[in-house]
Amino acid sequence: MDLMTILxxxxxxxxxxxxxxxxxxxxxxxxxAGIIDIGLxxxxxxxxxxxxxxxxxxxNVWIGALAGVGxxxxxxxxxxxxxxxxxxxxxxxxxxxxMLAQGMTxxxxxxxxxxxxxxxxxxxQARFEPITLPFAEALAPVPVIGPIYHELISGHSALxxxxxxxxxxxxxxxxxxxxxxxxxxxxxxxAAVDTAGVSVIWLRYAAVLICGVLCGxxxxxxxxxxxxxxxxxxxxxRGYIALAxxxxxxxxxxxxxxxxxxxxxxxAVAVRYQNIDLGAFVLPVQFMDALPYILTxxxxxxxxxxxxxxxxxxxxxxxxx
Amino acid sequence: xxxxxxxxxxxxxxxAFGPVQANKDISIKVMPGTIxxxxxxxxxxxxxxxxxxxxxxxxxxxxxxIGGTKTQIPDSQAAIAAGIGMVFQxxxxxxxxxxxxxxxxxxxxGNLLRPSLAKARKLLKELEEEYELRVDPxxxxxxxxxxxxxxVEILKALYRRADILILDxxxxxxxxxxxxxxxxxxxxxRDEGKTIIFITHKLREIMDITDTVSVMRRGEMxxxxxxxxxxxxxxxxxxVGRKVLLRVDKQPATPGDVVLDVENLSVINSQxxxxxxxVSLNVRAGEILGIAGVAGNGQSELLxxxxxxxxxxxxxxxxxxxxxxTGRHSDGQSRRERGIAHVPEDRxxxxxxxxxxxxxxxxxxxxxxxxxxxxxxMNNAAIKEDTxxxxxxxxxRPPDPQxxxxxxxxxxxxxxxxxxxIERSPDLLLVxxxxxxxxxxxxxxxxxxxxxxxxAGKAVLLVSVELxxxxxxxxxxxxxxxxxxxxxxxxxxxxxxxxxxxxxxxTEAPDKPVEEAVEEQLQARDARKAQIHx
Numbered sequence: 001m002d003l004m005t006i007l008x009x010x011x012x013x014x015x016x017x018x019x020x021x022x023x024x025x026x027x028x029x030x031x032x033a034g035i036i037d038i039g040l041x042x043x044x045x046x047x048x049x050x051x052x053x054x055x056x057x058x059x060n061v062w063i064g065a066l067a068g069v070g071x072x073x074x075x076x077x078x079x080x081x082x083x084x085x086x087x088x089x090x091x092x093x094x095x096x097x098x099m100l101a102q103g104m105t106x107x108x109x110x111x112x113x114x115x116x117x118x119x120x121x122x123x124x125q126a127r128f129e130p131i132t133l134p135f136a137e138a139l140a141p142v143p144v145i146g147p148i149y150h151e152l153i154s155g156h157s158a159l160x161x162x163x164x165x166x167x168x169x170x171x172x173x174x175x176x177x178x179x180x181x182x183x184x185x186x187x188x189x190x191a192a193v194d195t196a197g198v199s200v201i202w203l204r205y206a207a208v209l210i211c212g213v214l215c216g217x218x219x220x221x222x223x224x225x226x227x228x229x230x231x232x233x234x235x236x237x238r239g240y241i242a243l244a245x246x247x248x249x250x251x252x253x254x255x256x257x258x259x260x261x262x263x264x265x266x267x268a269v270a271v272r273y274q275n276i277d278l279g280a281f282v283l284p285v286q287f288m289d290a291l292p293y294i295l296t297x298x299x300x301x302x303x304x305x306x307x308x309x310x311x312x313x314x315x316x317x318x319x320x321x
Numbered sequence: 322x323x324x325x326x327x328x329x330x331x332x333x334x335x336x337a338f339g340p341v342q343a344n345k346d347i348s349i350k351v352m353p354g355t356i357x358x359x360x361x362x363x364x365x366x367x368x369x370x371x372x373x374x375x376x377x378x379x380x381x382x383x384x385x386x387i388g389g390t391k392t393q394i395p396d397s398q399a400a401i402a403a404g405i406g407m408v409f410q411x412x413x414x415x416x417x418x419x420x421x422x423x424x425x426x427x428x429x430x431g432n433l434l435r436p437s438l439a440k441a442r443k444l445l446k447e448l449e450e451e452y453e454l455r456v457d458p459x460x461x462x463x464x465x466x467x468x469x470x471x472x473v474e475i476l477k478a479l480y481r482r483a484d485i486l487i488l489d490x491x492x493x494x495x496x497x498x499x500x501x502x503x504x505x506x507x508x509x510x511r512d513e514g515k516t517i518i519f520i521t522h523k524l525r526e527i528m529d530i531t532d533t534v535s536v537m538r539r540g541e542m543x544x545x546x547x548x549x550x551x552x553x554x555x556x557x558x559x560x561v562g563r564k565v566l567l568r569v570d571k572q573p574a575t576p577g578d579v580v581l582d583v584e585n586l587s588v589i590n591s592q593x594x595x596x597x598x599x600v601s602l603n604v605r606a607g608e609i610l611g612i613a614g615v616a617g618n619g620q621s622e623l624l625x626x627x628x629x630x631x632x633x634x635x636x637x638x639x640x641x642x643x644x645x646x647t648g649r650h651s652d653g654q655s656r657r658e659r660g661i662a663h664v665p666e667d668r669x670x671x672x673x674x675x676x677x678x679x680x681x682x683x684x685x686x687x688x689x690x691x692x693x694x695x696x697x698x699m700n701n702a703a704i705k706e707d708t709x710x711x712x713x714x715x716x717x718r719p720p721d722p723q724x725x726x727x728x729x730x731x732x733x734x735x736x737x738x739x740x741x742x743i744e745r746s747p748d749l750l751l752v753x754x755x756x757x758x759x760x761x762x763x764x765x766x767x768x769x770x771x772x773x774x775x776x777a778g779k780a781v782l783l784v785s786v787e788l789x790x791x792x793x794x795x796x797x798x799x800x801x802x803x804x805x806x807x808x809x810x811x812x813x814x815x816x817x818x819x820x821x822x823x824x825x826x827x828t829e830a831p832d833k834p835v836e837e838a839v840e841e842q843l844q845a846r847d848a849r850k851a852q853i854h855x
Contacts, residue, residue, distance in 0.1 A: 196427025
């Protein structure tokens with residue numbers, strides 16, 4: 001394998017890791033505040049559809065992305081209402097949101113576009129275009145550094161940079177700000193937050209809504225950046241993979257980045273190499289395609305060390321005594 | 322002192338939960354710069370009253386005056402603003418945060434953490450010098466002992482500039498020495514002009530530390546007296562409404578053969594922490610062995626192993642026959658077949674199924690018994706009859722086998738469990754915290770039942786964190802600290818002071834001041850804990 005091939009695989013790793021990373025950070029905010037969100041998948045899917053549909057109709061990808069984020073926020077608000085205000089079961093609420101999104105996106109898509117539950121292909125301004133970073137062309141001929149900068153770092157769409165920037169931003173918010181301290185505390189021991197005179201409800205809503213925004217970006221990127229339009233069930237379990245990555249990452253932002261890159265790499269390898277000849281036998285493409293999901297199951301089954309979730313995760317807060 | 326305004330005055334506070342009147346027309350004045358005790362049985366309404374004061378509940382009627390000004394306290398925020406700080410019985414700390422982070426949580430200055438933490442660190446240092454409130458600001462909560470955790474709670478209140486400090490049952494989790502340290506801190510705070518409300522059900526603490534004491538009974542404030550002008554007996558009467566026996570009536574034991582023999586028992590829990598470290602002990606027929614110790618030093622694990630709820634290594638024989646410590650024959654059922662009955666520490670989680678009827682609960686563990694079965698089916702009529710009989714004998718109120726377990730009071734729930742286990746006349750009775758959350762009347766009764774089982778020639782192993790209970794009930798006392806038996810004493814030949822030192826891990830008279838030695842032992846234990854966490 002030459003440098004160029006490696007760079008191309010890594011380049012698509014970055015792009016495939018982006019929606020996972022955004023969704024994973026979304027889940028991180030929510031779960032650090034004690035709200036389980038298995039509805040990441042549904043929110044991504046809804047956002048993917050509305051981003052693609054509105055981008056197509058308006059011809060402007062930014063308006064599309066905004067619509068996507070809006071739809072994801074709406075679903076987040078429903079999740080918040082169900083699990084914070086009405087103290088419903090967080091798993092059921094998340095599951096319902098995903099099922100709702102899976103059905104509604106296809107139904108609305110068919111009603112609006114009559115293309116079998118998909119949106120028309122997006123072109124031009126309706127898609128996120130790659131951004132060429134400064135000096136990318138000029139540096140390209142420089143050995144090693146040139147191709148790395150030109151191929152790998154430059155030439156992604158805006159949301160890719162947003163996603164990677166969100167890692168240090170998330171870390172900084174969680175560990176360096178008052179909001180972050182309270183957010184982490186509410187996921188560990190809401191009673192401590194409440195007796196300290198801070199609203200548990202408000203904090204948890206804030207976390208869930210931040211989750212909605214990030215999830216919305218993940219979906220929008222999927223339909224208008226990674227691909228050109230919405231197709232049925234296009235998230236393909238990425239929401240669940242993001243959750244697995246979150247557990248793998250032990251609910252920490254930097255580890256989340258590494259976990260998502262690992263999943264991205266597996267997907268990138270599967271896309272690039274159809275059948276891998278190992279000499280003795282051939283790894284079929286199906287196996288490679290299935291690998292991220294297999295890894296998800298392995299991680300969720302707890303084979304990768306002990307991950308301690310936020311202590312109050314999934315628990316309602318009821319004032320007592 | 323009578324010419325100053327009270328720091329807190331409550332007038333006519335009432336609060337009902339459905340049909341239950343938790344607080345009835347309560348009026349009380351707490352003078353500034355005093356330690357004011359509030360004593361009452363469990364369920365007397367002490368905690369409800371304090372929760373109203375801290376903004377957790379809204380009173381149905383009544384007024385609150387802070388420093389002479391009428392004040393509304395709709396939430397904790399308002400209570401903090403009014404200068405009230407609360408140290409709850411169950412600490413409200415974030416376990417994986419540092420001491421410093423816990424102190425500033427909710428009282429940060431500005432949006433960024435760094436300046437708040439720096440400021441808190443400085444203030445903590447000042448408070449430490451002023452009040453002897455020593456804690457390492459950078460230690461994680463789950464790495465320090467409960468005594469220190471409690472200091473963090475006090476620091477939290479002081480950091481929020483509280484002038485009035487409410488402590489709810491603060492000594493329940495402390496060793497006697499730790500409790501003494503707490504009392505010294507509280508006296509110091511009072512001398513600096515703070516007002517302290519001290520809630521407890523322990524008479525001795527009231528006599529030791531308070532200036533004034535109010536007694537609550539069934540939601541009402543029955544009396545407020547100067548501590549110097551009252552006696553424990555008078556207070557006990559005021560609490561219960563009749564004369565009570567504070568000591569258990571019992572004859573000296575006449576121990577027979579060894580019933581339970583435990584050799585070198587060790588337990589490692591799921592986190593890899595060694596909770597029992599080579600425990601050996603024995604209990605003879607006709608004697609009560611009390612296991613003393615501060616909660617969390619391995620007593621629970623010991624009971625769980627003996628009761629068949631946890632696996633262990635070592636050797637246990639009952640009546641000379643070895644019992645399985647792992648595998649299929651190491652469960653509650655097998656233990657019962659060997660004549661071991663178990664009144665578990667947490668009756669609501671381990672002793673009863675709260676949603677089930679009383680009659681169903683009295684059959685658990687013995688539901689294979691032929692008298693409760695007819696063919697393939699349970700003989701419910703027989704179980705109900707048996708329950709009604711036990712309820713009458715143990716004076717369970719109301720004596721209704723159809724009532725679900727959760728609808729009985731704590732004391733009556735415990736009587737149901739005790740009746741189920743004792744009435745089988747087991748060779749060995751394991752009892753954990755038999756009177757936790759039980760009112761004084763029921764305590765007497767349960768103690769008598771345990772003693773009469775002993776007098777019938779049975780062996781009893783009693784685990785309790787209440788030193789009074791251990792001393793008055795046991796014939797022999799073993800003290801546990803950090804998973805080990807620190808020593809054994811005859812109950813008639815020891816006292817609280819000696820046991821207190823053993824409970825803090827000190828086996829012989831130290832050559833330095835007792836407190837320093839205790840501090841060292843506790844630090845060593847915390848360090849061991851921290852090492853495993855890290």
